[in-house]
Amino acid sequence: MTSPLELLSVDHLLSEEERDLRDAVAHFVDDRVRPSIADWYESGLSESAVRELALEAGKLGLLGMHLTGYGCAGTNAVSYGLACMELEAGDSGVRSLVSVQGSLAMFAIWKFGSEEQKQQWLPGMAEGSLIGCFGLTEPDFGSNPAGMRTRARRDGDDWVLDGTKMWITNGSVADVAVAWARCTDDDKVRGFLVPAGTPGFSAPKIGKKLSLRASVTSELVLEGVRLPADAVLPEVSSLRGPLSCLNEARFGIVFGALGAARDCLAAAISYAQTREVFDRPLAAFQLTQAKLADMALELQKGYLLALHLGRLKDDGVLRPEQVSLGKLNNVREALAIARECRTILGANGITLEYPVLRHANNLESVLTYEGTSEVHQLVIGQALTGQSAFS
Numbered sequence: 001m002t003s004p005l006e007l008l009s010v011d012h013l014l015s016e017e018e019r020d021l022r023d024a025v026a027h028f029v030d031d032r033v034r035p036s037i038a039d040w041y042e043s044g045l046s047e048s049a050v051r052e053l054a055l056e057a058g059k060l061g062l063l064g065m066h067l068t069g070y071g072c073a074g075t076n077a078v079s080y081g082l083a084c085m086e087l088e089a090g091d092s093g094v095r096s097l098v099s100v101q102g103s104l105a106m107f108a109i110w111k112f113g114s115e116e117q118k119q120q121w122l123p124g125m126a127e128g129s130l131i132g133c134f135g136l137t138e139p140d141f142g143s144n145p146a147g148m149r150t151r152a153r154r155d156g157d158d159w160v161l162d163g164t165k166m167w168i169t170n171g172s173v174a175d176v177a178v179a180w181a182r183c184t185d186d187d188k189v190r191g192f193l194v195p196a197g198t199p200g201f202s203a204p205k206i207g208k209k210l211s212l213r214a215s216v217t218s219e220l221v222l223e224g225v226r227l228p229a230d231a232v233l234p235e236v237s238s239l240r241g242p243l244s245c246l247n248e249a250r251f252g253i254v255f256g257a258l259g260a261a262r263d264c265l266a267a268a269i270s271y272a273q274t275r276e277v278f279d280r281p282l283a284a285f286q287l288t289q290a291k292l293a294d295m296a297l298e299l300q301k302g303y304l305l306a307l308h309l310g311r312l313k314d315d316g317v318l319r320p321e322q323v324s325l326g327k328l329n330n331v332r333e334a335l336a337i338a339r340e341c342r343t344i345l346g347a348n349g350i351t352l353e354y355p356v357l358r359h360a361n362n363l364e365s366v367l368t369y370e371g372t373s374e375v376h377q378l379v380i381g382q383a384l385t386g387q388s389a390f391s
């Protein structure tokens with residue numbers, strides 16, 4: 001029997017170092033995530049568990065792993081992608097923790113911060129003792145962050161921030177929020193570092209989620225939050241800032257979503273071999289084999305696509321519309337695989353005894369966050385036609 005990810009021997013295209021790193025993350029997931037994930041999902045991941053996981057991920061060098069200096073591991077992009085794949089095979093929420101920390105919050109500081117800001121935040125964030133969040137989305141502006149209502153006005157040397165951010169991963173756990181706001185004096189979008197505990201800043205947790213339950217999601221409320229002049233990220237003053245960070249996190253999701261799909265397929269194959277229907281193993285029926293073959297095919301194609309994008313990124317030539325293509329395809333296919341696997345498990349598929357519906361529910365969020373599938377279609381459409389559907 002061939003495992004679904006070995007069908008095409010895509011691993012042959014990885015270096016030994018990439019394979020070793022991938023295997024180390026897979027062991028971490030086996031040891032630390034799989035035994036607890038059903039409970040975390042059922043009861044919602046606690047803030048103390050987020051902190052513990054962050055410290056452990058930091059020890060493994062996974063936080064900001066593709067960044068250089070300041071305690072970051074400085075791996076290549078493919079290694080970062082493979083780590084995301086293994087983490088998301090455990091749960092999308094665990095991959096989210098690493099994505100938001102490394103690709104959104106740390107990347108924003110690493111790319112657009114001052115030397116002092118980098119020294120202050122990045123080493124602690126890389127070791128997981130400090131947690132960051134990234135506040136772009138607002139209650140009325142998700143796909144169109146250009147419409148944001150959060151404002152930053154100057155008051156002497158200080159900045160004063162007012163506004164609300166919504167759906168912010170790790171908002172209520174974070175030691176520092178990277179909050180994006182439009183400045184009242186020149187109408188430009190800038191990033192601000194808001195330490196937890198700053199008067200006027202609060203981060204109420206969002207409850208009643210049916211997806212990404214092993215991840216903390218919060219609102220960020222900024223009411224007259226006064227920050228010193230040096231709280232602003234000095235190196236960017238347009239939407240290019242947050243959108244550049246999104247490119248990084250979206251890249252991780254191109255690989256990550258495949259991890260969730262692979263975990264579902266492995267569960268479905270194993271279940272189909274032991275479950276007897278009409279006096280034979282479910283795996284022996286042609287309809288089941290056709291489903292498994294089609295899913296394995298999409299998984300392999302997605303893996304090749306991810307790896308190709310990773311090599312382009314490592315060569316410094318990856319374009320945003322290419323990331324959109326990868327995110328659109330791999331999340332869409334991963335979700336389709338998770339749902340199809342659920343059918344193979346029948347009623348057992350709806351429980352937390354098996355990972356399939358948990359992954360499928362998570363992938364509903366993954367399809368929406370970091371740019372919805374429609375946004376990515378329109379980014380690709382713009383690249384193909386030269387016409388922007390957004391403006």
Ligand code: TGC
Nearest residue numbers: 096099143146169238239240243244249320369370371390
């Ligand atoms: P547009 O007018 O085209 O551009 C504005 C400025 O941004 C630049 N730009 C980019 N820069 C880097 N990377 C990209 N992908 C970029 N796309 C555009 C552009 O060059 C321009 O720069 P400048 O310096 O000339 O001003 O932008 P637009 O307003 O038309 O918007 C385009 C659109 C719709 C694609 C964009 O707004 C978008 O991607 N919307 C989706 C928003 C989104 O993805 N939000 C995600 C929030 S974070 C999150 O979900 C975290 S989930 C947790 C986890 O990851 O686990």
Ligand code: FAD
Nearest residue numbers: 134135136137142143167168169212365368369370372374
């Ligand atoms: P909307 O933008 O209101 O979209 C609603 C629907 O309209 C979608 O189907 C969309 O594709 C469609 N649509 C929008 N524009 C067009 C168009 N031009 N043409 C056709 N259809 C269109 N955000 C952060 O900033 N930081 C975080 O850490 C973060 N974490 C998240 C964690 C979770 C679990 C979730 C679910 C979301 C998170 N988000 C975060 C928010 C996420 O990025 C947004 O939900 C996403 O960008 C979509 O915005 P929206 O929900 O407001 O949907």
